[in-house]
Amino acid sequence: MxxxxxxxxxxxxxxxxxxxxxxxxxxxxxxxxxxxxxxxxxxxxxxxxxxxxxxxxxxxxxxxxxxxxxxxxxxxxxxxxxxxxxxxxxxxxxxxxxxxxxxxxxxxxxxxxxxxxxxxxxxxxxxxxxxxIDLTDAINYLLQPLKRLKLPVDEISLMLAIALRFIPIILDETQKVMDAQRARGTVFGEGSLPQQIKKIVPIFVPLFVSSLGRAEDMANAMEVRGYQSNNPRSSFRRLxxxxxxxxxxxxxxxxxxxxxxxxxxxxxxx
Amino acid sequence: MQINLQQVTADYQAGPIRSPEILKSISTTIKSGSFTAVVGKTGSGKSSLLKLMNGLLVPVKGQVSIGEIMITSENAKQSVKEARRKVGMVFQFPESQLFAETVEKDIMFGPMNFGVPKAEAKEIALEVIERVGLDATILSKSPFALSGGQKRYVAMAGILAMRPDILVLDEPGAGLDPKGKKEVMDLLHAWHKERGLTTLLVTHDMDDVALYADEVIVMDEGRIVFQDEPERLFSEMTAIHQWGLELPQARKLQIRIEQEANVRLPRICLTLDKLADALIEAGLA
Known part of the structure; x- marks a missing residue:
């Protein structure tokens, strides 16, 4: 991982x-x-x-x-x-x-x-x-022409930025959950294929739960700071x-x- | 069960970035039956030290002995399994490891991984859930339907159900209110006494050290820089600052009283009860 x-x-x-x-x-x-x-x-x-x-x-x-x-x-x-x-x-x-x-x-x-x-x-x-974050800014910029086709370009790039932002956090969390289940006796990478697939459940369920929790916190934090998807946004970092x-x-x-x-x-x- | 580390050096890998020698040639013995607190700044190697105990971190050099089990970089694959059977580890925010449909199944997960038959695991689940002070009816509920505090207890029950000889705790009270935190710590301490376990506790709270520990290890930059009784630690004022530690509340109060009243109490007091006793003895209260 x-x-x-x-x-x-x-x-x-x-x-x-x-x-x-x-x-x-x-x-x-x-x-x-x-x-x-x-x-x-x-x-x-x-x-x-x-x-x-x-x-x-x-x-x-x-x-x-x-x-x-x-x-x-x-x-x-x-x-x-x-x-x-x-x-x-x-x-x-x-x-x-x-x-x-x-x-x-x-x-x-x-x-x-x-x-x-x-x-x-x-x-x-x-x-x-x-x-x-720069990469998503770049994607946002390059996709601008598609706005004419009514494509929600800013929202797409915001989603992308958020997704990218959370990759390292979720990787860290995966590591933590894996460690916790190892400490409870799970040995990853051993046993038959069905057994190995079964061992994924104790990792995925906690990850899903925490990701959903995180998404909700994020949504709330954006809302209280007045995020509106249809408003034009300025950028702190100018390319x-x-x-x-x-x-x-x-x-x-x-x-x-x-x-x-x-x-x-x-x-x-x- | 005694823990012994001999010149253990360990690296830490986070993503593609490898930090070499997060632990630098550590040697120590943790006495069987002791309750040892591990303190130090963030990044001093506390958590890495804990992970050595059950092979979540394998030494690059040196060896870790857990009772009769010896973990070295060569035999890690085998020895780690045996070590995990003996060592129960309560992580920070352990509720994030819950996954099963029912509380009972989640508690049975650990024991069954270590080969305990299903019927016996069920009995253990019932026993530990009552031991941690929850009602037996909770066993059939989903762990995700519980309150935050209850989740924490269920997660701890899942570790205790493994019947470990060594208990390794990484800030088990983190994120709880003071009352909840005290309850968690009291419970774990009582379990430690009852079963005659050897316990390691990583904490930032010096009052935990004062209240529960009979030995304290101070980590700084990957080394053990101090290992002795808490009373000894909290008398070394200059060193404590250097290691980025604080004093327990009672000790702070003691120093304040000594300064204001211009007296010196006969001994170092780490809890309020002991401080009160010392004040009465000295005729100040």
């Missing part, structure tokens, strides 16, 4: 910490699209170089990023193995009916693996270097767009251009 890295903020003063959250969010999202430009080994190499530079720039140790991948590793390996086993073409090494291991399959598997891990790494870079932010977005455009130049035309593995 404590090993969850994705979505956590690491305080620091790196260049990436200082970039405007809107720029970071846009860059992070555009990276996911840029990933799909790559289709040969040199483009993937460029992307890996980019990813590692970002990780280095964030000033957070590589080990913490690796820990972020760990909870998803089985999903990644499953997808990769599907690619490896069911892609035909190129040199074929093993052939058991529908299952083949071919050079195309292996290469494709490697690409898929790269894509997954790079997405995780880069989105971890964004969340590790951005305060959750400031600076030259470095333009540079950051320009870097993403540059990355996309480089990949377009280096990619193999008209040649697809899929």
């Amino acid at each position: 404590n090993k969850l890295i994705l979505g956590r903020y690491f305080p620091g003063g790196s260049l990436l910490h200082r970039i405007d959250p809107r720029a970071k969010l846009l860059a992070g999202i555009s990276f996911i699209f840029i990933l799909f430009i790559a289709n040969n080994w040199i483009t993937y190499l460029v992307l890996w170089l980019f990813t590692f530079t970002m990780m280095k720039l964030s000033g957070v140790s590589i080990r913490i990023y690796l820990r972020g991948v760990r909870p998803l590793i089985w999903l990644i390996l499953f997808t990769v193995s599907l690619q490896v086993l069911f892609t035909a073409g190129g040199e074929i090494y093993i052939d058991w009916g529908p299952i083949t291991i071919s050079s195309f399959g292996l290469i494709n598997g490697l690409y898929i693996f790269s894509r997954f891990t790079m997405i995780i790494f880069v989105s971890t870079v964004v969340t590790l270097t951005t305060k959750p 400031q767009w600076q030259k470095t932010d333009i540079a950051a977005l320009f870097a993403m455009v540059l990355l996309a251009v480089i990949l377009f130049i280096l990619r193999t035309e008209g040649h697809h593995f899929h």
Whole structure:
């Protein structure tokens, strides 16, 4: 529970910490699209170089990023193995009916693996270097145009901010409840699957109860301070767009251009 | 049951951030049958010390002995289970651990985890619920339908039902009104005496130390800096300030009286009763 890295903020003063959250969010999202430009080994190499530079720039140790991948590793390996086993073409090494291991399959598997891990790494870079509250401000800002479609953008971002705010608290609380039940003799991670599922009840029930209590306290606290959902709200922290932010977005455009130049035309593995 | 710590060093992990050496090479013995208070500033390592007792925190170096059971970093997986059978732990705000549909089932949870048969666990539940001063009819109710104070007692009953030899308490009276707090402490103290338990109590309230403890441990920056009788602790005025502690109410009053009347009472008084006695003896009252 404590090993969850994705979505956590690491305080620091790196260049990436200082970039405007809107720029970071846009860059992070555009990276996911840029990933799909790559289709040969040199483009993937460029992307890996980019990813590692970002990780280095964030000033957070590589080990913490690796820990972020760990909870998803089985999903990644499953997808990769599907690619490896069911892609035909190129040199074929093993052939058991529908299952083949071919050079195309292996290469494709490697690409898929790269894509997954790079997405995780880069989105971890964004969340590790951005305060959750700044991130929601950024989302709020970027969603503003949707107001024309009568979408309650401010409420959505407030909900998001509250949800993010409570993640660490609820994680702490989970730890406490788990400790309390351990002290009463529960051993987590032991026994058959149904037994293990049964052991979750003594954690979840207290967590639900306290979360509901917390939500009610929160709602009351907001109400007594005069919160009205339809009133326009001002912000204490104003986002400031600076030259470095333009540079950051320009870097993403540059990355996309480089990949377009280096990619193999008209040649697809899929 | 005696507790013995030998050069125990422990790390604390909260999320991805690891604080190394929250406890620094601690060695101590807690005598069987004693009621020991653990005091110190926030972050001094009190709670970590408590968690060592039942393996919620495993030492990186050194060993923790609970009676015959020895916990080290190597054998933790096995020894911790045995230790938890012997050590009952009442956390801060223990009512947050309630989960079952009925009070009875919640109290039976601990004993049954440790292999007590269902019928016997039922008997224990009835026994402890009456022992903590609640009515037996409460057993069939949902723990979430109870008042705050009742919840606290049910949660404590759930720990006492495990019939621990060692009781570890982390501010059991926190958040209760003074009367409720005193009732909780009196109950736990009475249980301690009755069963001849070894009890550890983490507290910020020096009056608890004065009233209940026969030994006190002071923690500061991950080390035990003092371990002796409460009377000795509350005579070390300069050290007490340095460790961020206060004096019990009666001791404060004693000092005030001594200053105003320009006398010195023959001994250090930590409770009002003892102070009254001392004043009568000295002919001041």
